[in-house]
Amino acid sequence: MEKIKSSIFWFRRDLRLYDNHALFKSLMESQVVIPLFIFDTDILETLPTTGYDRRVDFIHSALCRIDKDLKIAGSALFTAKGKPVDVFAKLIDHFCIDTVYCNNDYEVYANTRDNAVSALLESRGIGFKSYKDQVIFEKDEIVKENAKPYTVYTPYSKKWIESYHSLAIYNIGGYTSELLTHKFIKLSGNRFSDLPSDIFSKVISIDSLGFSHSVIEIEKSGLPDSLMKSSLEPSVIYPLIDNYEKTRNNPGIDGTSYLSHHLRFGTVSIRELVKIAWYRDKTYLKELIWREFFKMILFHFPYVESMPFNKKYVSIKWENNLEHFERWCTGKTGYLMVDAGMRQLNTTGYMHNRVRMVAASFLSKHLLIDWRLGEGYFAQKLLDYDLSSNNGNWQWAAGCGCDAAPYFRVFNPYEQQKRFDPHFLYIKRWVPEFNSESYPPPMVEHRAARLRLLSVYKEALKNE
Numbered sequence: 001m002e003k004i005k006s007s008i009f010w011f012r013r014d015l016r017l018y019d020n021h022a023l024f025k026s027l028m029e030s031q032v033v034i035p036l037f038i039f040d041t042d043i044l045e046t047l048p049t050t051g052y053d054r055r056v057d058f059i060h061s062a063l064c065r066i067d068k069d070l071k072i073a074g075s076a077l078f079t080a081k082g083k084p085v086d087v088f089a090k091l092i093d094h095f096c097i098d099t100v101y102c103n104n105d106y107e108v109y110a111n112t113r114d115n116a117v118s119a120l121l122e123s124r125g126i127g128f129k130s131y132k133d134q135v136i137f138e139k140d141e142i143v144k145e146n147a148k149p150y151t152v153y154t155p156y157s158k159k160w161i162e163s164y165h166s167l168a169i170y171n172i173g174g175y176t177s178e179l180l181t182h183k184f185i186k187l188s189g190n191r192f193s194d195l196p197s198d199i200f201s202k203v204i205s206i207d208s209l210g211f212s213h214s215v216i217e218i219e220k221s222g223l224p225d226s227l228m229k230s231s232l233e234p235s236v237i238y239p240l241i242d243n244y245e246k247t248r249n250n251p252g253i254d255g256t257s258y259l260s261h262h263l264r265f266g267t268v269s270i271r272e273l274v275k276i277a278w279y280r281d282k283t284y285l286k287e288l289i290w291r292e293f294f295k296m297i298l299f300h301f302p303y304v305e306s307m308p309f310n311k312k313y314v315s316i317k318w319e320n321n322l323e324h325f326e327r328w329c330t331g332k333t334g335y336l337m338v339d340a341g342m343r344q345l346n347t348t349g350y351m352h353n354r355v356r357m358v359a360a361s362f363l364s365k366h367l368l369i370d371w372r373l374g375e376g377y378f379a380q381k382l383l384d385y386d387l388s389s390n391n392g393n394w395q396w397a398a399g400c401g402c403d404a405a406p407y408f409r410v411f412n413p414y415e416q417q418k419r420f421d422p423h424f425l426y427i428k429r430w431v432p433e434f435n436s437e438s439y440p441p442p443m444v445e446h447r448a449a450r451l452r453l454l455s456v457y458k459e460a461l462k463n464e
Contacts, residue, residue, distance in 0.1 A: 005031065005032070005096045005098055006030070006031070006032040006033065006034050006095055006096065006097060006098065007026050007029070007030035007031075007032065007033050007034070007097070007098050007099045007100070007101060008026075008033070008034045008035075008036050008091070008095075008097060008099075008100045008101065009022065009023050009026045009027075009033050009034070009035050009036065009101045009102070010036055010037075010038070010100055010101065010102040011035065011036065011037040011063075011066070011077075011102075012037075012102060012103065012105060012110075012266075013103070013105060013134055013264070013265060013266045014103045014133050014134065014266035015037075015059065015062040015063065015066060015265050015266050015267050016062075016066070016266060016267055016268070016269065017066060017069055017070075018269065019269035019271060019272055020103070020133065020266075020269075021103055021131040021132065021133040022101045022102050022103045022129070022130065022131040022133060023035075023101070025101055025129065025131060026099070026101035026129075029099070030098065030099065030101075033101075034078065034095070035066070035070060035075070035076075035077050035078065036077075036078050036079070036080065036091075037063055037077060037078075037079045037080075038079070038080045038081070038082070038084050038087050039079060039080070039081040039082075039204065039209055040082075040083065040084055040113070041081060041082055041083055042083055042109075042113075044056075044081075044209065044210070047380075048380055052211050053211055054349040054383045055265075055349075055383060055385065056206065056209065056211045057206065057211070058261065058265065058383060059265060060203075060206045060209075062265060062267050063077060063079065063203050064203055067202070067203045076202050076203075077202070077203055078202060078203075079202070079203050079204045081204060081208075081209065084113055084116075084117055085113070085116045085117050085120055088100070088117055088120055088121065089120060092121070092124055092126060097121075097126050098126065098127065099126065099127035099128070099129055100117070100121055100126065100127070100128050100129070101129050101130075101131075102114075102128075102129075102130050102131075103130065103131050103132070103133035103134060103266075104130050104131060104132050104133065104134070104138065105134075106138070106139075106295050106298060106299045106388070107298065107387050107388070108302050108305060114128075114130065133266070133270075134263075134266060134270060135270060135291075135292045135295060136160075136164060136270060136271070136274055136292065137160060137163060137164075137292060137296075138292075138295070138296075138299075139296075139299055141163070142156060142159050142160050142163060142292075142296065149296060149297075149300040149301075150293070150296070151297070151309075151402045151403065152402070152403045153289075153290065153293050153403045154403075156289070156293050156296070157286060157289045157290075157293070160289050160292065160293075161289075164274070164278075237257075237259070237268070237273070237276060240256075240257045240258060240259060241257055241276060241277060241280050241281045241284050242280055242281060243255065243281075244256070244257060244281045244283055244284040245281055245282075245283035245284070248283070248284075248353070248354075249354045249420050250354075250420055250421065251337075251340075251341075251352035251354055251355050251420065251421055251426040252421045252423065252424075252425025252426035252427075252429075253425065256352065256353065257284065258350075259273065260384035260386075260389075261350075261383045261384035263291070263384075263386075264383075264384045264385065264386050270288070273288065274288055290389075291386075291388075291389055293392075294388040294389050294391070294392035294393075295388045295389075297309065297388065297392060297402055298387065298388040298391065298392075301402075304391055304392075304395065304401070304402075305387070305391060306372070308395060308398075308400035308401065309395055309400065309401045309402045310400050310401065310402070312460075312461060313398075313399070313400035313407075313457075313460065313461075315460045316400075316456065316457065316460045317456060317459075317460065318368055318369060318370040319367070319368040319369065320368075320369055320370055320373070321367065321369065324367045324369065324443065325363075325367070325369050325373060327440075327443060328342065328359075328362070328363050328367065328369070328374075329342065329346075329377055330342065330346070331343040331346070331430075331431070332440055333362065333440075333442070333443050334439070334440045334441050334442035334443050335362060335413040335414075335442055335443075336413070336417050336427045336431055336434055337355055337358050337359075337413050337416050337417040337420075337421065337426075337427070338355075338358060338359050338362045338413055339430070339431050340355065340426055340427050340429070340430035340431050341355035341356065341358065341359045341430075342359060343430045343431065344429075344430050345378075345381050345382070346381065347430075348383075349381060349382060349383035350382070350383055350384070351382070352426070354416070354420055355426075356378075356393065357393070357397055357411065358411050358413055358416050359374075360374055360393065360394055360397035360398070361397045361398075361405075361410065361411040362411070362413060364394075364397060364398040364399075365397075365398070365399075365407075365410045365411075365449070365450070365453045366410070366444050366446070366449040366450075366453070367443075367444065367449075368452065368453065368456060371394045371395065371397065371398035371400070372394075374394060375390055375391060375394040378390055378394070399457070407453070407454075407457045408454060408457075410449075410450045410453060412446055413446070414446065
């Protein structure tokens with residue numbers, strides 16, 4: 001096969017063709033671009049072997065949409081399955097690759113993976129270019145005057161807003177590539193006929209990945225259709241954000257954005273979303289800044305992946321009653337808002353953000369179960385699972401993270417339900433038996449649980 005000098009654009013957490021930084025760069029700087037997604041077996045093998053995973057399903061749907069759009073340009077998306085470094089080792093034997101382009105990732109595993117791929121490519125004289133795309137500010141771009149990272153959200157957010165305003169980034173366009181589609185590799189002749197089909201093909205079927213399509217019954221779940229769409233137009237996004245400040249805390253109505261999983265997989269542009277939020281709802285903008293704050297924390301303090309940010313909480317003596325943990329997981333604690341949230345999570349892969357805080361606080365503070373067990377359960381179940389946000393919010397709820405809720409602040413699930421679901425709209429949807437004898441009594445008494453928590457935390461902190 002004649003080798004054509006080409007570049008590869010490597011899709012990761014940026015599953016879109018529009019306003020994609022590294023994709024734009026690859027199309028501007030290359031004669032031919034091969035679009036590629038790798039199903040990383042190191043990641044796939046960590047997923048539950050239930051036959052389906054909502055995240056794999058969502059990713060696959062997004063890839064099919066990208067492939068459909070690329071076919072209009074006479075090209076297609078190619079996918080591979082394996083360890084990324086092994087995939088690239090085989091690809092560079094079959095293509096004359098000039099450069100591999102991708103967007104930055106910030107998690108420990110991602111950095112290790114990218115370093116291995118970069119080293120391989122460098123050894124073969126191939127460039128590796130990575131760009132900022134999933135955040136507005138990254139790494140050391142928002143730091144204190146002494147160049148140290150922020151560990152408290154409020155001053156970080158003020159500096160973030162100040163920096164964003166001074167850049168006037170909200171007045172400029174993004175990295176659009178609509179006029180450059182002719183740069184994508186053309187599928188004429190038999191150019192790809194002798195590629196190793198065991199790792200490289202057009203979009204791999206979800207069945208061949210060892211998974212199947214998962215189905216969320218939207219009508220029964222009470223979630224909007226937009227939750228499972230693999231792309232959203234701005235006209236759809238506007239109403240999701242416009243009333244966010246007023247409605248975001250009420251789980252019984254469609255008052256939140258349902259955009260977190262789109263941000264997680266990059267099916268929407270953070271630049272576009274921030275621009276919309278900047279003009280339409282500053283409360284939603286602050287949530288986007290929280291997302292970048294937690295990414296910055298993980299980047300500067302990678303130990304938080306397995307340890308409390310505030311190390312003095314390492315010595316807390318968790319009870320870790322596995323029977324209690326199971327009741328929490330299955331939504332049978334006897335606390336309505338906690339149970340409704342866990343059942344929503346188990347059924348749909350989604351949980352309202354207010355309820356996430358209540359459920360997380362209950363596990364760590366009422367039941368004295370290590371927050372890392374809850375974090376791990378959310379990591380298995382959440383469609384929008386993002387390591388930095390999941391970790392940061394769990395540590396916040398447990399009182400051991402950066403800028404965390406103090407350990408003596410304990411959410412009262414009764415009061416949370418009265419305040420944010422006073423008409424039981426959310427409860428009735430997910431705990432229909434709540435007013436019957438079949439619903440279990442509370443597994444712990446709130447006041448007694450709070451006093452126990454205070455005693456355990458104080459004892460741990462006393463020894464520091």
